[in-house]
Amino acid sequence: MVGEAKSSNEFAPALIGGEWLFVPARGGPVINPASSQLIGHHAMVGDGEIHAAVDHAVRGFRYWRGVAASERSQVLLKAASLLLERQNEIARTLSREQGKPLAEAMGEVARSADVTQWYGQEARRIYGRLLPVADQAVRLAVEKEPIGPVAAFTPWNFPLSQSAKKVAAALAAGCSVILKGSEEAPFCCVQFVQAFIDAGVPAGVIQLLFGEPARISQILVPHPAVRKVSFTGSVPVGRMLAAVAGQHLKYATMELGGHAPALIFADAPLEEAVRSLVSGKYRNAGQVCVSPTRLLVESQVFPDFLRRFSELAAAVRVGDAFDPVSDMGPLVHERRLHVMQELVSDAVQKGAKLVTGGKRIDRAGFFFEPTVLANVPLDARIMNEEPFGPIAIVNPFANEEEAVAEANRLPYGLASYVYTVSAARTRRLCSALEAGMVSVNGQPIGLPEAPFGGVKDSGFGREGGIEGLDEYLVTKFVAERAW
Numbered sequence: 001m002v003g004e005a006k007s008s009n010e011f012a013p014a015l016i017g018g019e020w021l022f023v024p025a026r027g028g029p030v031i032n033p034a035s036s037q038l039i040g041h042h043a044m045v046g047d048g049e050i051h052a053a054v055d056h057a058v059r060g061f062r063y064w065r066g067v068a069a070s071e072r073s074q075v076l077l078k079a080a081s082l083l084l085e086r087q088n089e090i091a092r093t094l095s096r097e098q099g100k101p102l103a104e105a106m107g108e109v110a111r112s113a114d115v116t117q118w119y120g121q122e123a124r125r126i127y128g129r130l131l132p133v134a135d136q137a138v139r140l141a142v143e144k145e146p147i148g149p150v151a152a153f154t155p156w157n158f159p160l161s162q163s164a165k166k167v168a169a170a171l172a173a174g175c176s177v178i179l180k181g182s183e184e185a186p187f188c189c190v191q192f193v194q195a196f197i198d199a200g201v202p203a204g205v206i207q208l209l210f211g212e213p214a215r216i217s218q219i220l221v222p223h224p225a226v227r228k229v230s231f232t233g234s235v236p237v238g239r240m241l242a243a244v245a246g247q248h249l250k251y252a253t254m255e256l257g258g259h260a261p262a263l264i265f266a267d268a269p270l271e272e273a274v275r276s277l278v279s280g281k282y283r284n285a286g287q288v289c290v291s292p293t294r295l296l297v298e299s300q301v302f303p304d305f306l307r308r309f310s311e312l313a314a315a316v317r318v319g320d321a322f323d324p325v326s327d328m329g330p331l332v333h334e335r336r337l338h339v340m341q342e343l344v345s346d347a348v349q350k351g352a353k354l355v356t357g358g359k360r361i362d363r364a365g366f367f368f369e370p371t372v373l374a375n376v377p378l379d380a381r382i383m384n385e386e387p388f389g390p391i392a393i394v395n396p397f398a399n400e401e402e403a404v405a406e407a408n409r410l411p412y413g414l415a416s417y418v419y420t421v422s423a424a425r426t427r428r429l430c431s432a433l434e435a436g437m438v439s440v441n442g443q444p445i446g447l448p449e450a451p452f453g454g455v456k457d458s459g460f461g462r463e464g465g466i467e468g469l470d471e472y473l474v475t476k477f478v479a480e481r482a483w
């Protein structure tokens with residue numbers, strides 16, 4: 001029986017084999033990004049604890065794979081309803097440590113509950129199939145089995161919903177999961193895992209680690225007992241983890257960065273396109289892998305689009321997550337401010353026009369102005385590196401061919417956006433764009449039932465939908481003859 005993570009307000013413990021580990025002497029700091037003040041500490045697990053987690057995960061897997069799908073389903077449905085019951089409390093924790101406005105945090109908890117519920121329902125629909133045979137003594141079966149203990153690494157931008165997609169799919173499939181939560185936003189991860197424990201997930205089936213990410217992955221990824229790695233984060237780290245996973249012939253899901261192009265054509269309703277893109281760009285302070293970053297605008301509407309987009313960007317209200325008028329919070333960490341500043345300076349120095357924003361806001365915390373850069377040359381760093389912050393690039397294009405060439409120029413291929421009323425153009429672009437997801441006219445992506453993921457350097461594998469469940473299953477073919 002797993003207990004409750006008490007006094008999580010000051011120390012975010014790890015959960016290993018059903019024990020919440022409070023070792024404040026070995027804690028890492030947790031900072032409120034809106035004030036730069038220390039909130040508390042998170043656990044820093046040592047090598048022995050990481051190995052112990054794997055041993056528990058092996059035992060947890062042996063047990064959980066034998067639990068009826070209907071029962072696993074019930075547990076997940078219960079976890080989903082507990083997340084919703086605790087929505088207020090968890091959202092407040094998330095806002096305090098990650099900085100996103102409370103309304104966004106409430107939405108993230110709701111989405112985490114939704115995806116947990118969806119996988120709870122889907123757990124009952126993991127079917128195999130029988131192949132047709134002429135000989136009635138023969139049975140040819142394709143069976144689906146859980147892959148084994150999973151190591152899941154989740155980042156700080158959506159510390160709950162990224163965890164929910166991995167944990168719910170793995171548990172639905174019958175796997176045990178070791179979650180490496182975000183050290184930047186650990187307290188909401190503890191509350192998230194607590195909901196699963198309270199719903200009846202047994203000891204060892206779900207575990208939570210915090211510590212030195214590189215050390216944890218160095219042990220978990222090559223460990224022979226860990227059968228699957230799922231990582232969300234940056235391309236360089238993903239590339240490195242995928243290489244180690246490949247060396248050890250492990251299945252892996254890599255949800256990495258993006259540099260999403262948005263193609264805005266002159267026939268699109270301008271005001272609707274601008275509003276949809278302003279809200280998409282500055283949500284979570286732009287710290288979103290599918291954030292629209294290169295806004296490519298057909299030349300004849302470029303001046304009007306740039307003017308209106310910049311007006312609305314400048315009107316985004318930046319402030320503390322708990323101030324109800326805040327549209328955008330701080331960046332998660334001071335290091336991200338420096339990255340923003342460098343990207344803006346480099347672009348301006350290479351000839352880009354800084355239309356609005358462009359600097360740190362003079363107050364406590366890690367606030368950066370909603371920023372618009374126009375006519376950014378291709379050799380600027382920001383045209384090639386994912387900014388992962390509140391900076392939009394607005395550049396003109398002459399025709400569809402040129403827009404597609406620019407959209408596909410980068411090695412990233414996560415999300416892309418199209419704004420047009422032409423159905424024929426929509427069909428052409430949905431085929432031409434090299435991306436895992438295409439959103440047309442602001443239609444949201446990232447639903448529990450839809451596959452989420454990228455192509456090229458944005459990674460491989462999918463989260464969400466039946467594709468996301470498949471990532472935790474292996475196929476066994478059984479050829480049987482009755483004697």
Ligand code: NAD
Nearest residue numbers: 154155156157213214217233234237255256257289386388
């Ligand atoms: P970072 O590369 O240091 O870390 C990104 C994530 O990877 C963090 O969650 C971190 O804990 C984890 N990580 C880092 N090294 C690791 C290792 N060796 N093993 C396992 N996990 C490891 O970058 P950062 O400064 O935290 O974030 C900035 C960049 O990360 C952004 O530019 C963005 O591209 C990327 N990022 C992407 C997502 C996403 O949703 N795809 C989320 C967060 C960050």
